Amino acid sequence: GESVGLHLPTLSVQEGDNSIINCAYSNSASDYFIWYKQESGKGPQFIIDIRSNMDKRQGQRVTVLLNKTVKHLSLQIAATQPGDSAVYFCAENESNFGNEKLTFGTGTRLTIIP
């Protein structure tokens, strides 16, 4: 079956440094990808998305890169802050009109060291 997976379950980064979280996906028909952040005791929160016709998208302190050749997605967080500590999930969407479905990875726990 199709799957979305993450290379590393945990990542520790010094405050102020940049962090990169990686994600591999296997469904070549996926047309839309999302990164979510989940803090302790809360539901996943949308961070940034990217469509399959793009290879890079930037937000505030975050950048998502999409490499469709190797089916790889990454989230870069610049100048990390303590509030960035959370679990980060990637998700892929296969467009099937009237029956949208997101498939999630297991998540990477990012810890920012003060």
Next chain:
Amino acid sequence: ETGVTQTPRHLVMGMTNKKSLKCEQHLGHNAMYWYKQSAKKPLELMFVYSLEERVENNSVPSRFSPECPNSSHLFLHLHTLQPEDSALYLCASSQVGLGNYNEQFFGPGTRLTVL
């Protein structure tokens, strides 16, 4: 209230109890979802309602019964659960259809413990 709300936030129940989880979205979306989140496992999609019709039921045991009375409300009725059903249950909503991408907005979840 804004976004997606869920009640209760915490629930402890015995295996013979009947309880219901409630979700409400204030975003004007036309699709709602139930997910199960267990430790060290990906989010598991349980049910999808699109335009108030159930379009997905991912082989979920019948002890879980969803209900979607309108586009803003979603319930998950629980009956004779097992301890392995203990998890965080997340509700989400999105706007699906032509021109829309499936950006799902999540509620805070209900932490369920089955004794």
